[in-house]
Amino acid sequence: MKYSIFTCCLLAASLTAASCSDFLTEDPKGQLTPETFFKTQSDLDQSVDALYSLVQDLQCNSNSMIVKCQGDDVTSTTGTNKAAYLSADAFEPPTDTKGISRTWSAMYSIVKAANLIIENASKVSTTQDEINIALGQAYYWRAYAYFELVRVFGPVPINLNNDASNTKASPNSVEEVYNQIVKDLIAAEQCNLPAKYTVSKRSIDGQNIWVSAQAVKATLAAVYLNMAGYPLNKTENYALAAAKAKEVIDGVEAGTYDQALLADWNKVYSYGMNHHNETILGIDYNSTPGGWSNQDSQISSCHQFTTIDGGWGDFLAERHFWKNFPDGARKDAVYAKQIYASGNTVDWWATTDGEAYTKNEDGTTNAVISDFRPMFVGFTVNDNAGSPAVDDYDYTKPFWGGMCVNKRHQLIRYSEVLCWYAEATARAGQDLAAAKAALKQVRARAYADQTKVAEVDAMSADQLAEAAYTEHGYEVAGNVLGMVTRRDDEFRMNRLKEAHDFRAGEQDEVLVPAGTLTHSVDAQGNPFTYTLKADVKMKENMPVTVAWKDAESIYQMYPPTEVEQNPNLKR
Numbered sequence: 001m002k003y004s005i006f007t008c009c010l011l012a013a014s015l016t017a018a019s020c021s022d023f024l025t026e027d028p029k030g031q032l033t034p035e036t037f038f039k040t041q042s043d044l045d046q047s048v049d050a051l052y053s054l055v056q057d058l059q060c061n062s063n064s065m066i067v068k069c070q071g072d073d074v075t076s077t078t079g080t081n082k083a084a085y086l087s088a089d090a091f092e093p094p095t096d097t098k099g100i101s102r103t104w105s106a107m108y109s110i111v112k113a114a115n116l117i118i119e120n121a122s123k124v125s126t127t128q129d130e131i132n133i134a135l136g137q138a139y140y141w142r143a144y145a146y147f148e149l150v151r152v153f154g155p156v157p158i159n160l161n162n163d164a165s166n167t168k169a170s171p172n173s174v175e176e177v178y179n180q181i182v183k184d185l186i187a188a189e190q191c192n193l194p195a196k197y198t199v200s201k202r203s204i205d206g207q208n209i210w211v212s213a214q215a216v217k218a219t220l221a222a223v224y225l226n227m228a229g230y231p232l233n234k235t236e237n238y239a240l241a242a243a244k245a246k247e248v249i250d251g252v253e254a255g256t257y258d259q260a261l262l263a264d265w266n267k268v269y270s271y272g273m274n275h276h277n278e279t280i281l282g283i284d285y286n287s288t289p290g291g292w293s294n295q296d297s298q299i300s301s302c303h304q305f306t307t308i309d310g311g312w313g314d315f316l317a318e319r320h321f322w323k324n325f326p327d328g329a330r331k332d333a334v335y336a337k338q339i340y341a342s343g344n345t346v347d348w349w350a351t352t353d354g355e356a357y358t359k360n361e362d363g364t365t366n367a368v369i370s371d372f373r374p375m376f377v378g379f380t381v382n383d384n385a386g387s388p389a390v391d392d393y394d395y396t397k398p399f400w401g402g403m404c405v406n407k408r409h410q411l412i413r414y415s416e417v418l419c420w421y422a423e424a425t426a427r428a429g430q431d432l433a434a435a436k437a438a439l440k441q442v443r444a445r446a447y448a449d450q451t452k453v454a455e456v457d458a459m460s461a462d463q464l465a466e467a468a469y470t471e472h473g474y475e476v477a478g479n480v481l482g483m484v485t486r487r488d489d490e491f492r493m494n495r496l497k498e499a500h501d502f503r504a505g506e507q508d509e510v511l512v513p514a515g516t517l518t519h520s521v522d523a524q525g526n527p528f529t530y531t532l533k534a535d536v537k538m539k540e541n542m543p544v545t546v547a548w549k550d551a552e553s554i555y556q557m558y559p560p561t562e563v564e565q566n567p568n569l570k571r
Contacts, residue, residue, distance in 0.1 A: 066099030071487030229492030342525030
């Protein structure tokens with residue numbers, strides 16, 4: 001076992017170069033090489049483990065999620081180390097390039113690891129089924145990496161063979177990148193991956209960890225949906241997206257795939273139910289001996305206020321998105337109903353004196369929660385004697401303020417596939433009855449007002465498409481780890497300018513109306529209630545001051561270190 005762990009780690013380390021431009025700069029003497037390594041089933045398993053270690057490492061680090069701040073569901077703090085987050089939030093070129101550098105290097109490391117498996121898996125002495133499973137993982141994650149890259153940077157170089165000539169490659173067009181993504185996903189589909197894994201590390205607690213057949217189909221649906229929108233606008237792909245999403249739904253209804261909507265939305269992000277069958281694709285953090293990595297998810301800290309529990313404040317809730325979010329079980333699971341402070345629960349808009357919110361010249365305020373905004377709790381866990389509580393999150397109990405927790409990151413959920421199917425079907429002008437049934441499933445679980453479920457029946461195709469698009473945004477609100485985030489939705493529909501214009505505007509909407517009963521604590525921490533004397537109106541902390549510049553505002557610049565090494569890396 002020690003040797004197995006060592007070789008797996010060594011292979012992983014040999015694949016994690018910091019940039020796309022140093023594919024083959026290492027001196028191979030004393031290292032494992034494809035010619036000497038890919039011999040046995042154990043070697044093949046270790047190569048896939050190394051790939052998953054890189055995928056996990058990507059998800060461990062919040063820097064690669066920074067661009068998601070462009071979406072209208074999340075914002076960030078104004079902390080001194082938040083320059084990269086703030087520039088993304090304000091649609092400005094970054095002064096701190098850690099986000100774009102991390103995204104680039106992590107994705108191309110995944111690409112390189114996948115290439116090694118694709119090139120060498122067939123050399124291994126094992127069954128064809130095992131070779132196909134390994135190839136399916138490699139094709140899938142290479143496609144995933146390029147799907148992320150093309151939505152962040154636009155044109156990027158395509159590396160399919162780790163050849164030294166790739167060090168000076170020119171960017172491929174967005175269409176070429178998308179065509180390669182589809183080609184890889186179809187190749188993964190043709191590997192006939194299992195719908196259900198039972199072997200350790202491929203499965204945990206009865207749920208798939210490795211990419212499954214339905215995960216490939218769901219991803220194809222998302223990719224086709226994106227190709228139908230900005231910037232390609234290949235609207236004929238709406239029908240393709242609907243067809244792939246329908247294959248997943250049909251498989252679920254036939255019992256081929258064991259996915260289903262959880263009855264209780266509070267269980268979706270629950271640490272007490274870390275593995276459940278609503279997840280189609282998730283990333284686990286396996287720090288046990290022989291596991292993929294000794295790193296854990298940091299996202300529990302990234303979503304928490306710095307002023308309450310020592311959180312990082314990387315991804316906070318935008319107020320206007322919270323305000324428009326439909327009431328119900330989903331809202332109560334995504335946002336804290338109230339916030340735990342001084343041993344009591346308070347409303348986020350509470351003040352210590354019951355008076356209207358004020359901010360003094362020295363920056364102090366009368367707010368109980370200085371951030372004065374709702375708090376995402378999808379990744380938050382409670383404290384259990386100094387450790388993360390393995391249970392459903394309870395907003396009335398103290399948070400756990402630690403940095404890392406072995407909490408699964410959900411990249412695709414079944415509810416998303418239902419939304420994608422409803423939207424794509426409506427935009428393609430196909431079977432609206434089936435599309436409406438899919439959207440109604442999502443709404444029935446999420447809404448307090450069940451008339452919002454029934455009203456779907458009367459929707460036109462255009463209304464249904466918009467409703468499904470909006471619904472997906474609610475389903476993934478704050479989930480910067482997802483394969484398709486709220487920012488990604490706005491990107492494909494070319495609506496990021498709307499987020500830009502709102503942030504640049506007056507932002508004078510009423511967030512909480514006067515007359516609302518408010519739960520608060522005074523300066524000494526004593527609880528009291530009061531009635532709002534005036535409407536709560538509040539601008540976001542990071543105003544947008546730069547003009548909209550179309551693609552230049554949407555796409556991120558190439559990492560400067562990469563541009564220095566590759567003179568062909570330019571727009």
